[in-house]
Every structure is written in C-alpha cells, then in structure tokens.
Amino acid sequence: xxxxxxxxxxxxxxxxxxxxxxxxxxxxxxxxxxxxxxxxxxxxxxxxxxxxxxxxxxxxxxxxxxxxxxxxxxxxxxxxxxxxxxxxxxxxxxxxxxxxxxxxxxxxxxxxxxxxxxxxxxxxxxxxxxxxxxxxxxxxxxxxxxxxxxxxxxxxxxxxxxxx
Amino acid sequence: xxxxxxxxxxxxxxxxxxxxxxxxxxxxxxxxxxxxxxxxxxxxxxxxxxxxxxxxxxxxxxxxxxxxxxxxxxxxxxxxxxxxxxxxxxxxxxxxxxxxxxxxxxxxxxxxxxxxxxxxxxxxxxxxxxxxxxxxxxxxxxxxxxxxxxxxxxxxxxxxxxxxxxxxxxxxxxxxxxxxxxxxxxxxxxxxxxxxxxxxxxxxxxxxxxxxxxxxxxxxxxxxxxxxxxxxxxxxxxxxxxxxxxxxxxxxxxxxxxxxxxxxxxxxxxxxxxxxxxxxxxx
Numbered sequence: 001x002x003x004x005x006x007x008x009x010x011x012x013x014x015x016x017x018x019x020x021x022x023x024x025x026x027x028x029x030x031x032x033x034x035x036x037x038x039x040x041x042x043x044x045x046x047x048x049x050x051x052x053x054x055x056x057x058x059x060x061x062x063x064x065x066x067x068x069x070x071x072x073x074x075x076x077x078x079x080x081x082x083x084x085x086x087x088x089x090x091x092x093x094x095x096x097x098x099x100x101x102x103x104x105x106x107x108x109x110x111x112x113x114x115x116x117x118x119x120x121x122x123x124x125x126x127x128x129x130x131x132x133x134x135x136x137x138x139x140x141x142x143x144x145x146x147x148x149x150x151x152x153x154x155x156x157x158x159x160x161x162x163x164x
Numbered sequence: 165x166x167x168x169x170x171x172x173x174x175x176x177x178x179x180x181x182x183x184x185x186x187x188x189x190x191x192x193x194x195x196x197x198x199x200x201x202x203x204x205x206x207x208x209x210x211x212x213x214x215x216x217x218x219x220x221x222x223x224x225x226x227x228x229x230x231x232x233x234x235x236x237x238x239x240x241x242x243x244x245x246x247x248x249x250x251x252x253x254x255x256x257x258x259x260x261x262x263x264x265x266x267x268x269x270x271x272x273x274x275x276x277x278x279x280x281x282x283x284x285x286x287x288x289x290x291x292x293x294x295x296x297x298x299x300x301x302x303x304x305x306x307x308x309x310x311x312x313x314x315x316x317x318x319x320x321x322x323x324x325x326x327x328x329x330x331x332x333x334x335x336x337x338x339x340x341x342x343x344x345x346x347x348x349x350x351x352x353x354x355x356x357x358x359x360x361x362x363x364x365x366x367x368x369x370x371x372x373x374x375x376x377x378x379x380x381x382x383x384x385x386x387x388x389x390x391x392x393x394x395x396x397x398x399x400x401x402x403x404x405x406x407x408x409x410x411x412x413x414x415x416x417x418x419x420x421x422x423x424x425x426x427x428x429x430x431x432x433x434x435x436x437x438x439x440x441x442x443x444x445x446x447x
Contacts, residue, residue, distance in 0.1 A: 022215070023205075059271060064202050
C-alpha cells in the first residue's frame with residue numbers, strides 16, 4: 001500500500017481537501033469521500049459513461065482518472081448543475097420528453113450534454129448522437145434523449161437571447 | 165476495480181521526468197491521458213510501481229503547422245480535432261481522431277500515448293506510418309528520432325527504451341489526398357480493420373501512394389506492395405484489386421472476438437478499397 005496523500009480539488013464550486021491513496025479513482029472520491037452519489041458506477045471499464053463528470057472543462061469518465069491526476073482540478077457533477085427545486089434546463093427537458101426510464105445513466109447523460117451544449121449551443125440531431133456516443137442507455141433507445149437535449153438547447157438559447 | 169498501489173510523481177520539467185525513469189527503470193511508466201494505461205492497471209495487467217504523470221510538462225503540448233507539422237505528445241485527440249490550422253493542412257488527422265474511442269476518451273487521450281503504447285488496436289500508428297512520421301524521444305542521454313515505420317517491434321513492444329519519453333510526432337504536410345477508413349463493431353471499439361491511404365496524382369495517373377493498415381497484425385502494417393500496385397495507374401478497379409491483394413499478403417490478423425481470420429481479411433479488403441477510392445477522389 002502506498003501512503004495516503006492530501007489532494008485539493010474544487011467540486012461544484014467548493015474547495016475540498018481529500019486524504020487518499022493516489023490510486024483511488026475519482027469516482028470513489030466523489031461518491032465515498034464527498035457523498036456525491038449522482039455520478040454512477042456503471043461498467044467501471046471506461047465504456048458506459050455513467051460516471052461522467054466535467055473536469056477542467058472536459059467531459060471525463062471518473063472511473064478512469066486517479067485522484068492524484070485530478071489534484072488541483074475543477075470538477076462539476078450533476079449535483080452542481082441543478083437541484084430538485086431549481087432544475088437545470090437539461091433536467092427539465094429530460095423529464096418533459098421522457099429522456100430517461102430507469103435513470104441510471106441520466107446523471108452522466110446530463111453532465112455530458114451540458115458540456116456538449118457549452119461547446120455547441122445549437123447542435124443537430126447528428127451532432128448530439130455523435131457527441132453523446134460515450135454514454136450508454138439501455139432503456140430509451142436514445143430517441144428521447146436526443147429530443148430532450150435538443151429541447152434543452154432551445155430553452156437555453158431562448159433564455160440567453162432574452163437576457164441580451 | 166482497484167489497481168495495485170503505486171507511487172505517483174508529477175514532474176515540472178522534462179529533465180525531472182527522465183531522471184525518474186533513470187532511477188526506477190522498468191518499474192516506472194509515464195502516464196499521459198491514461199485511457200490505455202489506467203484500464204490495464206485496473207485489470208492488473210499492467211504493474212506500475214512508479215507512475216510519472218506528464219500533465220504539467222507544457223513543452224509537450226501544442227501543434228505547430230508549417231511545411232512540417234509537429235504535434236506535442238501531450239496534445240489530446242480533442243485538441244487535434246478542434247485545431248483549424250491543422251485541419252487545413254492535414255484534414256486526415258481530424259478524420260482519424262474522430263474515429264478514436266468516444267468523446268470523453270478523446271478529451272483525455274493523447275497522440276503521444278496513442279502512438280507510444282504499441283497497442284496494435286490504436287489508430288494513429290498506422291496513420292503515422294502512412295504519412296512517414298518521425299517520433300522524437302528524449303532521455304538523459306539526449307534526444308533522438310525514430311521513424312514511425314521502424315518504431316513498432318511487436319504488440320506493446322517498440323523501439324522506445326524504458327528510459328525514454330516520446331515528446332512529439334512530426335511529419336511533412338501531406339500532399340495529394342488522404343483517407344482513414346475504419347470498420348468497428350460499435351463506438352469506442354478498436355478496429356476490425358482500418359486503412360490509412362495517401363495518394364498523389366497528376367492528371368489521371370497516380371504518382372505516389374502510401375498505405376498502412378490498423379489492427380491486422382501485432383503491429384501496424386505499412387504495405388509497400390499495396391502502394392506500388394497503384395503507382396502509375398489510373399487507380400482503376402484492376403489496380404485497386406492488385407493493391408488489396410498486395411495488402412493481404414502483408415497482414416497477419418489473428419482470430420479474436422472481432423471475428424475469424426477469413427472475416428478480418430475480407431473486411432480489410434473492403435475497407436482498403438473504400439479508403440483508396442476516397443483518397444483518390446480527394447487527390
């Protein structure tokens with residue numbers, strides 16, 4: 001066993017100090033040290049995207065990042081996007097358009113979609129399918145996920161335009 | 165899935181990084197994006213007592229575009245895809261990088277890791293052989309360069325020594341038309357077969373060609389037989405068939421969960437035919 005170290009990460013705007021071995025995977029840090037259980041453990045083999053979080057403006061699979069690599073990083077999880085009283089437009093759209101069924105993949109889906117819309121605020125269906133290709137859903141057949149993301153993009157663009 | 169314990173280092177400059185490799189020899193590995201290495205460590209197929217993270221080495225990042233293109237080893241696939249200057253001069257890089265893994269992996273995966281790991285499934289080694297790229301490596305003994313076409317020795321075995329770090333990949337701005345065509349079972353999978361093709365033409369004649377195949381042997385296959393079959397032809401159906409048969413003489417696929425050998429050879433032929441046709445149309 002290697003020694004435990006202290007790591008500093010900023011999660012959902014809050015500075016956190018973590019004591020852990022360098023080999024700890026970021027998904028465990030988030031879930032078990034910080035009690036952020038939104039990001040899920042799905043396949044744990046870098047395939048399914050259920051553990052997706054945003055790290056330094058990149059969508060990453062938190063099962064494939066060591067806490068040591070994340071030292072100093074800024075991280076956003078689903079908990080940082082919205083809450084039950086004030087849903088993020090993506091959460092609202094997923095609810096409205098039946099973009100989920102069992103819900104297991106949804107935090108990863110929404111966190112990834114949020115980053116996708118930051119980079120491409122007006123995506124085509126094809127852009128969405130390509131940009132969401134790292135997230136697997138075994139319930140919906142994806143059609144309603146694409147619809148939800150498109151609807152959220154529309155809402156967010158309208159809000160932005162209204163503000164300008 | 166918990167990997168074996170390791171000591172972690174995040175050096176601030178190349179000389180500190182290479183002295184860690186000198187100190188620990190084959191017990192140390194460098195990590196770039198980690199999306200090949202971490203899964204192997206989680207499966208305990210890679211034992212890495214000393215992990216040297218290159219993320220703070222800014223000198224390994226960045227893309228220089230001129231007559232020669234130089235891409236720093238820590239440049240991610242995401243950065244390659246989004247570099248418009250690179251796409252102007254060598255659109256093949258964007259085309260190939262978009263076919264690697266999935267969006268999350270492309271944010272982390274680097275060109276250096278992709279070419280240095282020696283995984284026969286990686287896409288960029290074949291492309292770099294096609295483009296006749298050169299890899300720069302550094303160690304405490306100094307710098308040297310290794311041609312991509314001489315880099316790969318066997319699966320996960322390359323001409324890079326344990327004490328060397330791959331720092332950049334360089335190649336001449338590709339002339340003519342290029343294509344990278346990949347058949348995979350699903351997003352995120354390695355190729356069942358993939359082909360990198362570069363063709364130059366004058367009028368209706370092919371004046372230069374280069375062809376490399378991915379994941380059809382334990383190393384990428386740069387096929388001179390395939391390329392020479394196109395030279396001085398109009399890249400008609402007969403010439404393409406000769407190129408495919410030249411390529412089939414050079415590959416050596418193994419049966420695995422992507423299919424039996426006969427299927428892989430069939431797919432290799434189809435994919436190469438498509439890649440030649442696309443590169444010729446762009447030439």
